[in-house]
Amino acid sequence: MNNVSYVDQKISTREMIFIIANYVIAVGILTFPRSIAEETDSFDGWISILIAGTVVCTISWLLGKLASRFPTRPFFELVAVITGRPFAYLLTLLFSVHSIWMASFEIRAVGIITKQCLFTNTPVEMITLAFLLIVQYVAAGSRLALLRLNLIFLPIVLLVILMVQMYTLRFLEWENVRPFFSTDWMSLLSGVKRLGLSMTGGELVLFYTILMKRPQDAPKSVTLGMAIPILLYMTIYMIVIGVFSSEVVRNLTFPTIELAKGVEVPGGFIERVESVFFTIWIMTIFNTCSISFDLAITTLQSVFTRISRFTWILILSPIIYLIAMMPQNQTEFFTFGDRLGYFGVVIAYVIPLVLLAIAKLRGVKDGS
Helix, strand or coil, X not given: CXXXXXXXXXXXXXXXXXXXXXXXXXXXXXXXXXXXXXXXXXXXXXXXXXXXXXXXXXXXXXXXXXXXXCCCCCHHHHHHHHHXXXXXXXXXXXXXXXXXXXHHHHHHHHHHHHHHHCCCCCCHHHHHHHHHHHHHHHHCCCHHHHHHHHHHHHHHHHHHHHHHHHHHHXXXXXXXXXXXXXXXXXXXXXXXXXXXXXXXXXXXXXXXXXXXXXXXXXXXXXXXXXXXXXXXXXXXXXXXXXXXCHHHHCCCCCHHHHHHHCCCCHHHCCCCHHHHHHHHHHHHHHHHHHHHHHHXXXXXXXXXXXXXXXXXXXXXXXHHHHHHCCCCCHHHHHHHHHHHHHHHHHHHHHHHHHHHHHHHHXXXXXXX
């Protein structure tokens, strides 16, 4: 695949916002209402979403401050300046493991849900392989082209989700959302934990600030980029609970897809809106997988500098596929995702915050 040559070799603040938002809106948007409903009563899950969103946006803003302190350094050099090269090698490799794991999880999710909703007679292995080949093709091209796909896909995704929400408002039932404020604080915090596991994405600012026209805008862009999916999660949760009730949502594997199934477009122009919704949702998964693949390659290249990008694509593709095929059923798949979430919180949020604290204490910044 020939790389496209761009005159503008930097991404704007708006593009960074779209990249982060599209990365976060992935598999979690289909399952999170069930996770929250399992921990909270009636309508109170919105409080957990609000708390989790506030915490995630604050942490993401701090990660943006860390990235803006080193606007000309890639991630490996950023860590090396703060802690030394040995730890930089270790942390960079851990990020590559997280990116590989994330790509594997996302493509397996596409395989499972596509088989369930669209191609019921097609083996999951073939669906997953086909999707991986598409992601592989895009990852072999220009990084800027890959990142700028988010400018095309995100508005379409948001428009379709908004349409689904508007057409399901008439199914809302007041009894499904009462009583209010009946959940204790420990249950609300459990909901925060469940949601927080699927809200990683702010760490992208540590890798892509070097590509920004205005790296000083990194804190603002990552905060707004995280705020978009949080607002989306809030509205989807409220409508899902209002339509189905929390008792029903606890027993739905993919509540958001069930919500889309209830949409009826006047005039019969679209008979199966859930198919359209799912097709559009694949766009966000595609972006998440592509960015994860790109991060895996970029981090490994910074450690093993003599191996080309194309070689890494050939090495990583079978590894990602084999990892994706490890879960044998949906229960193992969700456990696979929970473990990824715990690992991601530590790698993407906890350790970078420690790096920021060390950089502040030592007075380390770009050029020092």
